[in-house]
Amino acid sequence: MAQYASILFSMILVNNFVLVKFLGICPFLGVSKKFDSAVGMGAAVTLVMALAIAVTWPIQQLLNAWGLGYLQTISFILVIATLVQLLEMVLKRYVPSLHASLGVYLPLITTNCAVLGVATLTVDEGYTYPEAIVAGLGAGLGFLLAMVLFSGVRRRLEEAEPPEVFRGMPITLISAAITAMSFMGFSGVVDHLFGA
Amino acid sequence: MAQNTHGTATSPSLSSTFNKGLLEENPALRQMLGLCPTLAVTTAVTNGLGMGLATTFVLVCSEVVVSLLRKYIPSSVRTPAFITIIASFVTLVMMLTKAYLPSLDEALGIYLPLIVVNCVVLGRAEMFASKNGPLLAAADGAGMGIGFTCSLVMMSAIREVLGNGTLLGVRVLPSFIEPMVIMVMPAGGFAVLGILLAASVWIEEHPRHRHKVLRKSSSPSASLCAACPIQCGVGDPTNDACAKDEFVEMLEAAYAAARKEAEERDQ
Numbered sequence A: 001m002a003q004y005a006s007i008l009f010s011m012i013l014v015n016n017f018v019l020v021k022f023l024g025i026c027p028f029l030g031v032s033k034k035f036d037s038a039v040g041m042g043a044a045v046t047l048v049m050a051l052a053i054a055v056t057w058p059i060q061q062l063l064n065a066w067g068l069g070y071l072q073t074i075s076f077i078l079v080i081a082t083l084v085q086l087l088e089m090v091l092k093r094y095v096p097s098l099h100a101s102l103g104v105y106l107p108l109i110t111t112n113c114a115v116l117g118v119a120t121l122t123v124d125e126g127y128t129y130p131e132a133i134v135a136g137l138g139a140g141l142g143f144l145l146a147m148v149l150f151s152g153v154r155r156r157l158e159e160a161e162p163p164e165v166f167r168g169m170p171i172t173l174i175s176a177a178i179t180a181m182s183f184m185g186f187s188g189v190v191d192h193l194f195g196a
Numbered sequence B: 001m002a003q004n005t006h007g008t009a010t011s012p013s014l015s016s017t018f019n020k021g022l023l024e025e026n027p028a029l030r031q032m033l034g035l036c037p038t039l040a041v042t043t044a045v046t047n048g049l050g051m052g053l054a055t056t057f058v059l060v061c062s063e064v065v066v067s068l069l070r071k072y073i074p075s076s077v078r079t080p081a082f083i084t085i086i087a088s089f090v091t092l093v094m095m096l097t098k099a100y101l102p103s104l105d106e107a108l109g110i111y112l113p114l115i116v117v118n119c120v121v122l123g124r125a126e127m128f129a130s131k132n133g134p135l136l137a138a139a140d141g142a143g144m145g146i147g148f149t150c151s152l153v154m155m156s157a158i159r160e161v162l163g164n165g166t167l168l169g170v171r172v173l174p175s176f177i178e179p180m181v182i183m184v185m186p187a188g189g190f191a192v193l194g195i196l197l198a199a200s201v202w203i204e205e206h207p208r209h210r211h212k213v214l215r216k217s218s219s220p221s222a223s224l225c226a227a228c229p230i231q232c233g234v235g236d237p238t239n240d241a242c243a244k245d246e247f248v249e250m251l252e253a254a255y256a257a258a259r260k261e262a263e264e265r266d267q
Helices: A002-014 A025-030 A035-065 A069-094 A096-109 A113-125 A129-159 A169-184 A189-194 B014-020 B035-040 B045-069 B075-100 B102-111 B113-117 B119-129 B134-164 B186-205 B212-216 B220-227 B244-266
Strands: none
Touching: A002 A129, A002 A189, A025 A129, A025 A169, A025 B035, A035 A069, A035 A096, A035 A113, A035 A129, A069 A096, A069 A113, A069 B075, A069 B113, A113 A129, A113 B102, A113 B113, A129 A169, A169 B186, B014 B134, B035 B102, B035 B113, B035 B134, B035 B186, B045 B075, B045 B102, B045 B113, B045 B119, B045 B134, B075 B102, B075 B113, B075 B119, B102 B113, B113 B119, B119 B134, B134 B186
């Protein structure tokens, strides 16, 4: 159990996908203006990440078995794109309430580098199947956490009056730097807690 | 607002197509595209340069191939087709790097395969290569790629000198100046990019620095966002209204309309 907890929390806090690994910066900066859209986007990414890992991990084993490891990138991106499309259709048909709240964000996720990133990363790390899924879940939750925290920061920014040239994106990036700095405080914490 | 700088009516010249990627429509600093590698790999100049050149190679090759195939790819499946073309070239780059530059391969890690989802590449395929001939597409790819490489090298030079006291691995800061380690940490990446963006806005706005090339188009990304298939561009750094919220609202409205229609059909 300890190893799963260690993977989960190190993905959420220490190796936070957005603030430490710089994956999924586009939605992080683009959709974090409002709390509701930040939560929706974060939840959608978490769902897609866990599902994507569940599918890409067995595919990687197949590719390895057939000596086709170099097809990893192509097959992953196509599988993820198809998966997102399928997920949207399934949600629309069977869980319309969830589709109404998450569906909006699904088209944005297809080519989100965080999803392909987590799929590639779990292969590189050599995780087992359950470990990989936990890692995907952790990466998604970390993304959600960063989005939610940052939407709060941005709300305050709207009322701030930075110098003229810093208006808009520059000051947003500076605040992202400070948020990232706060996450640096977590390095080592997880190792101490779970002894991994 | 949504002026099309490389208009459809008259075909633009090779040199102007090449030049616009360097400054006017610089992918990282003016269009805010491809920010993940811009932030992630720019801890040392060699990494930034390697990433920039790899992206340039993928951009040029995929734009030429997309342009050659533009009449044969049905528009309904063009995004998957483009992604497949791009992914093939990314795989090629990965193999070449692994074989000839193993240390760079190690340094870039997962960011090398992630060129596939770099919005600059897919954005250019969709915006430019699918509408223009192969020669123009190559010029566009080279311009955008070199512009992207320049911003990566600039970012990484600043971060390497301040954070490590070296440039291209050679010590440049005297040893009594303690390097600011924060600059090569993630937080430094965000901060340096923020300051660079502010500087580019300042250069653009300042009357004394106002440059002809920069003044020509005030908002290149407004037209880009409208046509980008993935809509990941956060828009023009100087214009807040261009950010993603607008797009999400638009999508929400479209979904609401579709839901209403389905309900009516059910009844």
